[in-house]
Amino acid sequence: MEESKNSDIKLKTIDFFKVCMMNSVVLYHCSCIWQDGWSPVHFECSSMFYVFISILGKFLNSFHVYGFVFASGYIFYYLRYERGRYRQKYRDIVRRAKQLLVPYIIVMICWCIPFYYFEFGLTQNEFLKKFILGISPAQLWFLLMLFEIFITFYFLSDLMMVGKE
Structure with a gap:
C-alpha cells in the first residue's frame, strides 16, 4: 500500500x-x-x-x-x-491518434493552410510536403513528433525491456 x-x-x-x-x-x-x-x-x-x-x-x-x-x-x-x-495496441494507438492527430488536422485546416495560402501562396505541392507528409509542418511539428515517438516506443519498448523486468 x-x-x-x-x-x-x-x-x-x-x-x-x-x-x-x-x-x-x-x-x-x-x-x-x-x-x-x-x-x-x-x-x-x-x-x-x-x-x-x-x-x-x-x-x-x-x-x-x-x-x-x-x-x-x-x-x-x-x-x-x-x-x-498501454497493453491494448489498437485502443492505445487510436486513443493517442485522437489526442494528437485530430488536433493536428483541425489546426492545419482552420489555421495553417489558410495562413500559408494567403500569406505565402501555399501551392498544392507545398501543402502535400508540409502538412500531409509532415515535412516542416509549421508549428504543428510537435504533435507529429509526439505521435511518432509514441508509436516507435510503443513497439520498441518491450524489446528494450527484455531481461530487465
Whole structure:
C-alpha cells in the first residue's frame, strides 16, 4: 500500500513537471516576437523589460521541449511497466491518434493552410510536403513528433525491456 502511495506521489510530481514544461513552452512562444530571426518584423526596444523577455525566451528554449518529452517518456514507462497500462495496441494507438492527430488536422485546416495560402501562396505541392507528409509542418511539428515517438516506443519498448523486468 505504501509503495502504491509513493508511486502515485512520484507520478503526480512528474505530471506537475510536465505541466511546468508546457507552461514554459507557452511562455517561450510569447517571448519569440522579441527575439531575432523568429518574426519577419523586428522590434527595436531598449527597455529592460524587453531585454529580460528576450533573455528569458532564449533560456526557456534551452530546455523546455526536452523536458516535456522526457517527462512524457517517463510517464509512458511508468504507466506501461509499473501500472500495466498501454497493453491494448489498437485502443492505445487510436486513443493517442485522437489526442494528437485530430488536433493536428483541425489546426492545419482552420489555421495553417489558410495562413500559408494567403500569406505565402501555399501551392498544392507545398501543402502535400508540409502538412500531409509532415515535412516542416509549421508549428504543428510537435504533435507529429509526439505521435511518432509514441508509436516507435510503443513497439520498441518491450524489446528494450527484455531481461530487465
